[in-house]
Amino acid sequence: MWRISDSNEESIILEKIKRRRQCDNQNEENDENEVSEDRLSDLPDSILLHILSFLNTKHVVRTCILSTRWKHLWKRTPAVTLYTSRFSISKQFPIFVSKILTLRDTSTALHALDIDCGGVIEPPLLKKILNYICSHNTNLQELGISVTGDTDLVMSCVFSCRALTSLKLSLYPRGCYNSTPTLFPKSLNMPALTNLDLTNFTFCGGENGCAQPFLAFSRLNSLVIRSCTVKDGQTLNISSETLVNLAMHNNSPEFDKIELSAPSLCTFTFIGSPYQQICGDGLSSVKQVNIDARHFLTWEKLPMVLLSWLQDLANVKLLTVSSITLQILYLVPDLLEVKLHSLCNLKSLEVELTPLNRRLELPLIKNVMLKKAAAKSRKEVAKLRKAFKAGLKPPPIPDGIVGFLLQNSPSAKVDFTTKYPGTFKIKA
Template sequence: MPIRRNKRVQKCKDDRFSNLPDDILHQILSFNDTKYAVQTCLLSKRFKNLWKTLPDLSFDSMNFNRVFCFKRFVLDVLTHRDPSVDIGKFSLTRRDRIDKSFMTKVIDYVVSHNVKDLSLPVDWGEFRLPQRLIECESINSLLMETFRPEILPGHWFGFVGLQDLHLSRMQFHYESQQPFDPFSSCPNLRSLYLGDCYLSGFSVFRITGHQLINFSLSNFIIANRGRIELLAPMLTSFSFENSIPQCFALVDLPALSNVNVQVFLPHQFFRSNPTKQKAADALTNMFRVLRHARFVTLSYDTIEILAKAPNRLQHQPSPFMELEKMKLKMQLEENSIAISPHVTAYLLSASGYHATLEVEVERVKTTFSSPDPVGIPSFSTVDLTLDFWE
């Protein structure tokens, strides 16, 4: 008797789950790789064809023992899903270099089904993106890795409807005296992330974004004494993390509100006074560009650069005229520095010392670490000198 009652209870629970609307079940299944979503067809008749109407698809080659099985599974899913259902989100992750024929079929499918959110963390190798993907107006979010402009027709972006762009592990090399402005053909771009990036061969890297609101740089290097020119009158949020200070062209960012600067500088660069001065000059130049910021967060390394070049700060005006709150992330360890008066004056005097100052102290344990603690990209052509700050 108890056994029957348990079966009835279990059946009731199963029915309650199976009776959920398709859109809720789709949302639940979208949290997993599509491989496991397809396997739910074995649960009951209710799930037999449910995967065929999934609007969100995610494929990761790490879930397969062989690349051949991965590619066959992806193409089988695309072939047998309901052709009348458009794709909302599509993600394909592949660690090795992609197969051109396979990738062409995948791109053809997602473009023809009006994909909106496209994530392609793959090794592109010598593959070139087809023009039909560049001209796809339905794409409003795009993530790509191991990116090189050579895979683009004409080396320029042309996603007219694109609003959110995330590029990482990329190299730009553009031999020209003219500004390199790869995103000017994305008029609706609102959020831009560039990470693990090495640029060379040009004097000006220009970011044109008349609708750009959020801009983030991480592990970012620009060589050949190049500078960054940011033309974004609507920009409200700027983040610069785990990167050597770069040279910024002086532009006006009137809408800027939130700034996060987490500069990384190898300690061996502090051995000479000229090096300290160059680092401080690059940093104060960046702050002049960010002068309209109201909420500013600075890392310990950023403060350390300013503290070790006191003579430079004496000749620099305080940059943050509209500052409301500044947060300093300090470290507590044996050799940690204090916030010196000349640094405080430089950061706060333009606001009349009316801004709120918040200090967050982190206790740091002294442990052995590698020479590259933040993972600056190890490109063979990168020369980590300070010449490109001049």
């Protein structure tokens, strides 16, 4: 979606540039009559500008010291990326942004702008940024804005950018950080939009109690929804003939249902608490699923929701789940006796081991284990309680649950991974 690479890639490119210059300087010192060959600088402007468009603008500006060939080249890059996280002193960021917008060659078309202010931005600077966007809205194709400020002003600017193919918005009203989601407009005239990434928005329901915010995007390919909710309704409708990738992260529990109609959907990613039932045929076409269930509040509901999702995954081939997701699923009464009619085409199952939260998940899992022991005998309960007091911890993956998932695909490959090697030991 976005051209901008991570800091490691930026460092590699910049290091290559520096090494080339050092090599050339060394050659000049060894033989003053030999003309050093700077192949990078000999490339046409169009190629150099394309290379620079993959870097953070802070690093792009630094290339001006390499030689006179590079002195003003940064002013004509078609992509501008400005992240406050790249500045060790926060006060430097607004100064840098202001200078970039002032010194950049205004005759050069701006194709991509990604700006993350990392919190509250002063109104004058926000207006300057938005005015700059509006002045280049004809050619602007990729836009990303993460800011705490006047959200109405931001949305008004976005309305003018009708050539966008990618839009990423993370908006928080000034003085209401992490609350009061921004109202998402019921219609946006962006016929070319293929990628949409939204954080902290409210989708308004209609007379039928169903919010349908994405109907106008006839070419939508990728949709990411983070920390969003529904107002005046209990159903979020996601209907798209072209949608291929859908990701939902930490959305509100204040709506009950996701009505999904996306016959082309291939990848479904979920992070957070699985509050919402998914209805429609949206999951039947999915080939790759990633589920990382977290921070649960209504335990009684979440296991059954997870099970219903799995039962709808008729054609999934790649399934990635966290170990906590499996712990939640295991709370379904008599789960291992349930006969799945899905996951018949599964080729790969990856389980990511994640530590249980000591105050939330751990006590609950222990209680579940005690209940299962009580079904056998009082002696088993007493034995298990004693073991818990002695330091016994629940297994990271409930016994039998991997086999439960593989009951219709016993030959699927199973891998275990973790970001916590100090907590979990995985055999190579």
